[in-house]
Structure formats: C-alpha cells, structure tokens
Amino acid sequence: MYRLRTYYEELMPYVYYVGAAAAEVVEKSKAMAEVVDVPCLVRSPHGSGGSYNYAGSCGIPSILIERGCTGVWSKEEVELGKEDVRNVLRYLKILEGKISGKIYKPVDVENVIYKNASHTGCWYPTKRAGDTLKKGEILGWIKDYFGNVLEICVAEADGILLYQVVSLSIIRSGPMVAYGENVDCGQIDKW
Template sequence: MMIKVGNLVAEAGEKVSGYVSVPETVIKLPVTLINGKRAGKTVLITGGIHNAEYTGIETAIQLAEELIEDEITGCLILIHPVNISGFENRTMSAVAEDGKNLNRLFPGNPSGTVGDKICHFLVTEFLSQTDFYIDLHAGDGYEMLTPYVYYLGAAAPEVVKQSKAMAQKVNVPYMVKSFITTGGAYNYAGSCGIPSILIERGGEARWSEAEVSLYKADVKNVLRYLAVLDGEVKAVATESVDVDDVVYENACVTGCWYPRKKVGEKVKKGEKLGVIKDYFGKTLESCVARFDGVVLYQVSSLCILKDGPMITYGKIKS
C-alpha cells in the first residue's frame, strides 16, 4: 500500500525523506515516511510543534534516521520539526511569521496566518490518514519539568482506553488524563477518533544524548505495543502514577520569579510554591498550593511574564 504526503510518496517496503510544502506559505516541513513491507496501522510522530523543545525534536530526527522499513508493519510518518521557521529563528515556541503558538491553533485555518495554515495542513494532509498519534514535547526554553505523559480524557471511551494503554508503555513517573478539547494537536486528534499521547521530557532549550536515548526507548515501546515496530513490548521500570486536578498557574504580574520547589517534588496544601518580586526585591505575588500534589513543570528563568506560565502541579491519584 502506498503512502503519500504532499509531494512525498513511499511504496510498500520504502523509506523516503524530504521537504513537504505547506500551501500558500514558504514553509517546508522536513518529513520522513517509512512504509513497511507488511500492511498495518499508520502512526504519526511529531517533534517541534514547540520549536524550542529540543529533546522531542532530536528524538524525532534520530528515529527518522534509525528506523527502517524492514522492521515496520504499516506506516510511520515523522515530522522533525513541525515549527521549522520558529526553530530557524530561535523563537520561544512561536511561529516566526506570526508569533502564534501552534499548539493553540488546531484545527487551523487555510485562510489564516502562517501558523493557522500549518495546523490546517497537518489536519488535512497528515492526521487524515493517521490511526495513532505520538506528539513529542519538553519544557520550553524557560521551563523545566519532570518527565510525564498526557493521554486523552475528552474523547470516545474506546479512544480514551487506547490512549491510556499507549501512555502506560512510556517509562515516566506520572501520567495525566487531559480533558482539554481545543487548540492542541493531540487533543484535536482525539476528537477525530485518533488515540493519541503527548510525552514531556527535558527542557530549558537543552538536550542530551541520555535524554534522547530514553525518549527513543519510550516511542519504540509504544510502537511495539501498537504492533507497528517489530519486537516485544518491554515492561516499564516504574509504573506511572495518575495525576489529576492539574492546576496551570499563570503569573499575574511581570517580574522576577523565585520558585521554592523543584519539578517532581511533592507539595502540601497551603505551602508556598514561589514568589514574584520586582527589581527592588519587593514581593508582588505569592503562589500557594491549593492542595497536596506534585510539581509537573515550572518556569526556571528569572524572568516571568504577566499572564504567562508560572507553575503546574496536580493531585497524585491514589
């Protein structure tokens, strides 16, 4: 069975890489198609929807290089990275041409700005022929996080079940059931009936071979579970703990951020999680835990912006 994305075509038993043009833009996405000799499901893997999240991008690049058609049943489509203009202009996870965050724009708009058009193209050209979706992320250039995985919560019951099963094959300490229904790529895919997960590993615009090695092992284990990659599914070293009632705290003011906790650290209700001060050391805002939980990610830079992310934590489900 042939697989075609834009101008790229891979026949059964072929692996093809090249650039795919986004209509009515100058954007060309680096894409790899791996079409196995045996018929099966199609899995989409994206890195760099947020272009400063380098561990996910490098993982997608290495997977595209390493995986071969002889070990694939079905098809793999890899984009590495999605926000290539942001990557090449070193923006903080925004499309260079319009300043928009791709993971807030799905399903996109063919008549919109560049970011809208990229998202619409991903929906019509990629997700339209996808059976399962794995989205690779990290902390942004100013964020650090503890490794965890999101799975779908706001989708059809069978899609939620399959998404959670995929998440359980990822070797991270926490998994979060997401009930967000708009804007995000994997959330939108779920609304289309595509079991999807979003993996978080690394951050602060850094990457290492050690992190990427762990990341590749995660993705390959999910692919084995989906019977797309040859080999046995490996037991995860640590069974992921469910985290729910996740709170995404945004800053009320611009200033200097002083976190009191580390990512992955437990917190108690009423405990101070961090403070924002002005340039004279005066406290402008204090962030206090609303309940017992665990810190998933937080801003790690001194600079923090009004209405921008500050810290995210959730309850550990017993």
Template sequence: MKSFVFQNQTIKPGTKRSMLLPVVAGTDSTVIPVSVFHGAKEGPVLGIIAGVHGYEYPPIVAAQQFAQTLDPAQLSGTVILVHIANVPSFLGRRIQYNPLDGKNLNRVFPGKADGTITERMAWLLGNDIIGRCNYVIDVHAGDAQDDLRPYAGYYNYFDTPELSEKGRQMAVALGFPYVIQFGNEPSLKNELGVYCSREAIKRGIPAVDIECGRFGMAESENVAQIKQALHNLLVHLRLETGQPLTNNQPYIIAQRTSVNSEHMGFFYPQVKAGEFIHKGRKLGYVTDLFGNRLADVLAPVNGVVLYMSSTPPISKGESLFSIGHIPVAAQP
C-alpha cells in the same frame, strides 16, 4: 504487503524514504522534514511528530537518532516520522512561536489551507500526516524557561470511551512513572482540535503525548528516555517485536492546577519540577523590577510539580506552575 503511497511517492515494503514537504504562504515559506518507514509486513500506521515547538530540542534530537536505528525491513506496519514540525521556530531558536507569523503551531489546529504559514503547516500536518495514521504520538519537552518532570499524557472524553481507552493503554506502554489525563470532559465534538495530538483525537485516531526534557537542553538522559518510550510504543502496537522496558503501574493524574503570576517582575522559585508539595507550601516569590518583594507564591493544592517557570522574567498572568493533584497520603 503493498507499497505505501505518500506525497505522490511510492515506497516499497521494507524500505524508507525521506523528503521535505514544502509549505508556502505568500512570501513566507518553509519545509517539514519527514521520513516514512514502510515495513515488510502488514500492520498499522503510526505517526511520530517532534518539534511542534522548535525550541524543545530533546524530542527533535531523539527523533533524528531514532530514525537512524529504525529498520523498515523489521517493521510490521508503517511509521511516518516528522523530524521537525516547526522548522522556522527551530532554526530561529524561538520559544513556542513561529517567527514568520508569530503564531503558536500547537494552538491553531486544524489550521487553514489558505491561512498564514503556521496555519498552513497545521493544515498539512493534520491532513497529509495525522489523517494517514492509525495512531499518533506528539513529543514535547520543557522550553527554555521550563523545568519539567517527564510524563506521558492522553485525552479522556466520556462519549468516546474506546478511543480514550486506546490512548490510555498507549500512554501506559510508554513507560513513564506519571500519566496525565487531558480533557476529562463529556465531549470534544463541538470544539476544534487546537493542539496537535487533540487534532488526532478529533479525527477519531488514538493519540498520546510525551513531555520529557527541561530548559530546551538536549540532555542525553532525556533523549534516551524518549527513544526508549518510542520503542515501547512500537512494541505495544506490534510494529516491532521485543520486550518493552516499562513501568506498568504509572500513577494516573486526572486533575491539574495552574498557578499564574499576579505581578510583573522577577520570579524566584524555591522548589523544582518533580517535587511533592502540600497545600499552603511556599513555592517561591515575585519581586518588582527593583527587587522589592511583591508576593509569595503558595501551593493551592497537594500534588507534584509537573512543570514550572524557572527563569527570572515573569509577566502578569503568565504561568508559574502546573501541579498534578496527588493526595498527601499517596505521595512517596
């Protein structure tokens, strides 16, 4: 096993190295904390990325705790772990957006080497981390306003069946009861990466997503579920030995429908994430700023509520629900 060179640092087999990667754009600056675990035996390079959205705390806490238990001497391969991809958002307690330039890191990939601070963060993540990996996992959760049902996801494009199949196998191995297919389109060739994990797909690197956690709270059960899923993935990719604790027959959801608000005001939900719903069911209602009811929100399809807005403020056009299509006959 040879040493692993990362950011001009040489990491010997069976050891780990933690470092802060600087990102500077004019007067704006930040760092990206990264730990590299270089195994004692040969194997693939896995990138684990947490904190692309800094208010999504369960992945960030899970990554920190996972790093404390990961033993490079027992690894067959290398793990590049990004503890917090978006430190300004994390420290500023900002939902989705970087307070330094107002951009969403998960909407700007591949970024720009000479762009704003967020665009440069994406450029570094894409070229210095994702580009060094054989596999990538991007870990997310529900933000402060989002109730969310935990699930895994992968990208499915028809012109890259082998890449899509590797992603499907990784997603199933994570052990979540639902696996969401993203994409389901002919090709990604003429599009930008935009999203962190899709940037890996754009580069021909198998990638998966986790969504686990709600309201930005670092609840212990969600942190534990993420850590178990990461262990399952390492076993699946043969970086670690052992037996994964998995649900080997997740339900594959190939289509989702978003429900957006037609009004500005207060939103009063009447369901929770994870509930099974039928077309036409009342999901909640919207009032104006004085409390006058403006509209009921009805389910447009049969399915399961994957995530939803659960706090009162709502703007016109803002997302209220994401519903995974499940026929009534297939619902428990």
C-alpha cells in the same frame, strides 16, 4: 487551553494522554501512555490546544511525552524517548517485538492545576519539578526589581510539581507552575 512552549520550563518526565474525547479514545490513549517509561501518566482535560488534544477530538488516540526541559536534553533522555516511541509502536502492532521493560511504575494524575502569573516580574520558585507539595505551601514569589512581593503562588492542593518556569523573568498571563492534584506521591519513583 493553548500554551506556548517555552525554553525556560523545568519539568519532570511524564506523559499526557487524551482525556476529553470518546471513552474508547481515552482508553486507547491511556493504554499507549502506560507503555511509556515515566513516573506519571497525566490525563489531559482539554479537547484542544496542541496536536495530541486535537487528534483526540477527531477520534484519534494520542499522547504527548514530556522529557527533557529548558530546551536541553541529554543523550540518555534522547535514547529513553526513542525507546518510548518504539514501545508505543510495538503496542500498536506497527513495530514487531516485545515492549521493553520499564524503570517506573507510573502513577495516574487526573487533575492538573495550571497557574499563570498575574504579574510581570522576577520569579523565585521554592520547589523543583518532581517535588511533592502540600496544600497551602508557597511554590514561589513574583517580586519587582526592588524586592517587593507582587504575587505569592500557593499550592491549592496536595500533589506533585510537573513543571515550572525557572527563568528569573516571568510574564503576566504566562505559565508559572503546573502540578498534579491529590496524587499518591508516596508511590512516585524519583527520577
């Protein structure tokens, strides 16, 4: 799945690791992800779409760290991201030193549901990235300019909201929400 990176997505900090590759590549990728200080480790089901997935399909363990959102990041997020990279390099024995301590005890997310908009219109989300959700809960509505509901986005499973569009404008076939299914959300540290 190819997904154009947007600057209108709100996301919680998490890390993708290669999941559609040889077992040893997946194992090494997950081990790399485990040294990143985020609440969730997300196993990617894709073998293409993004450089980290392509690397995995070529036998190269890889991860994608998601931190910051809407094209904005704080100094703290930059420092956390840099420390994450240093920890991965330490794990790989490319950089000397001990892997630094972590704030989070990450939860595994192996099944992610990606929902794209079926209509162009105005998006009204009901949740925030990092919120837990229950199957059947309304995650948001797409309305026209007159307030008529064009689409209702409903959670297909219990889980945690990884990211969502937060702009008023939403485009047909564009990303709307992504959430991890059946996650033991009680174990997730709030970021």
